[in-house]
Amino acid sequence: MRPPAAPLRRKLIAGGCTLLLLPLVPGLARAATIVAVRTWPADEYTRVTLEMDTELKAEHFTLDSPHRLVVDIEGVQLSTAINDLVSKIRPNDPYISAVRVGQNRPNVVRLVFDLKQDVAPQVFTLKPIGEYKYRLVLDLYPKIAQDPLMALLKDTENDPLAGILESLAQGGPSEAPIPSVEGQKLPPTARKPPEGAPPPPPRTAPGPRPGRPILVALDPGHGGEDPGAIGKRGTREKDIVLQIALRLKKLIDAQPGMRAYLTRDRDYFVPLNVRVQKARRVQADLFISIHADAWIKPTARGSSVWALSQHGATSSAARWLAKKENDADLIGGVNLGAHNAQVAKVLLDLSTGAQINDSIRVGTQVLKEIGKINKLHKNRIERAGFAVLKAPDIPSILIETAFISNPQEEQLLRTPAHQQRIAHAVLSGIQDYFSAHPALARRG
Incomplete structure (x- = not known):
């Protein structure tokens, strides 16, 4: 029997952390196999996907000073595939600077993401579809979501139309001639x-x-x-x-x-x-x-x-x-x-x-x-x-x-x-x- 989770939750709450507990999968016995790990960095958000041959349970919480995201995955052991996640983090990722992987306790692997900024993470699972097996998805969004209009403004730096778009973003009129x-x-x-x-x-x-x-x-x-x-x-x-x-x-x-x-x-x-x-x-x-x-x-x-x-x-x-x-x-x-x-x-x-x-x-x-x-x-x-x-x-x-x-x-x-x-x-x-x-x- 696994130890009760209440002390861990109390500790996290006391530290000002957030916790998400995904539903427990009944009958989970053997260790799952991680078949692939993928990362998708973008300005809007970074996605990390772990694909596996069976559904898993995961807990996550965030830490400050410095910003970190901690994810505990139950029912897996350290493997080459999950260790590959370390090398998949790219230097230009806007949210993740590095990731550490370790066996936190028997049958539980811990991922620690060192972050470049504070994030609002979403952690969820996906059922098999198409060529994919079960997926555990970690979406790292910025605390303040990127505005598409501001992204367009950024794209128009040093462009004569930038002033027009900036006026649009601020909701004001523009005196420029009609295109x-x-x-x-x-x-x-x-x-x-x-x-x-x-x-x-x-x-x-x-x-x-x-x-x-x-x-x-x-x-x-x-x-x-x-x-x-x-x-x-x-x-x-x-x-x-x-x-x-x-x-x-x-x-x-x-x-x-x-x-x-x-x-x-x-x-x-x-x-x-x-x-x-x-x-x-x-x-x-x-x-x-x-x-x-x-x-x-x-x-x-x-x-x-x-x-x-x-x-x-x-x-x-x-x-x-x-x-x-x-x-x-x-x-x-x-x-x-x-x-x-x-x-x-x-x-x-x-x-x-x-x-x-x-x-x-x-x-x-x-x-x-x-x-x-x-x-x-x-x-x-x-x-x-x-x-x-x-x-x-x-x-x-x-x-x-x-x-x-x-x-x-x-x-x-x-x-x-x-x-x-x-x-x-x-x-x-x-x-x-x-x-x-x-x-x-x-x-x-």
Whole structure:
């Protein structure tokens, strides 16, 4: 029988620490085997994942002076795999400076993370899914979460548009001239009603506010624990779409009066609802989620562009694809215990007819341009219930750049030249849309 945990808890509480006890797994007898250890450092948070062949119990607490995170894992012994965690901590990790591993007591391994700053950790377990076995996940968030808009400001240092974005962050007006697209002036938005007057009814706003660039949110799909589709040569969707998004961002940022924002700029996992929240927080005028399709038969090929459907998918294949993409949270790993209510709220179908109509318009322009550089899977916009397209006030499309499961298209996706062609095609579609439809669908 293991000694009672009460004295340990009293000691931790007296020291001002926090403690989380994950549910005990009945019948846990033999020592579990750690099959893999992975780390995913990012500015927003660092994730450490321990994959094992059986579910485990873990306790964690934090210590100050200096900041440390202590995790006790019951039911394991020291092994090569868990010792490998020490070498996986990277010098540029914004949260972890080092980690120490030891056998704290029989059948309990202790991990001590030396931290670079105070963190708000989340520790949770995930059931087996796909290629993964049981996972113990340690998410190290900063005590004060990073604001996407401030990240955008940081990205625009030494940029003439930085002042515009800073004004937006502070909620104030800007006196800068109205940006133009392809030489066309964009109309200013309507004035605010007098103080005390009732707000106007929801309507389609006439366009970006004066003095701010057109802001395009680029969303490279998957990331971190979620590789997305994997081609025959081992090409991972998450890597390809990030490269395309980075190239597209560079092209957009080079256009006068336009700027791009990435929902992720490195290899880490972003939950679907957070991707939508980020785009809304920076008040994006357009949201583009970038993916690479896969199918059970390697002969399937071609690019496609998708908009949201409020009334069911356009085909059984569309339903299958939407489910696959919406399952990204299960594979990437979301702490439903902490965020279940929030996730459920955000993923409600909040989209409006105006948003969907504008999504179809911009999607049509993008599809036409992509059709010039690659075969199209369908010659029209397809629709399905993608969770990531459910921002109620931002035209949103999802691009399946090609079938990574098709050997020929996988090879194309791997080449920088084809990635650049895709980025150019998407930019051309965006520019065509804003030239033909300068009035954006934005709620008041």
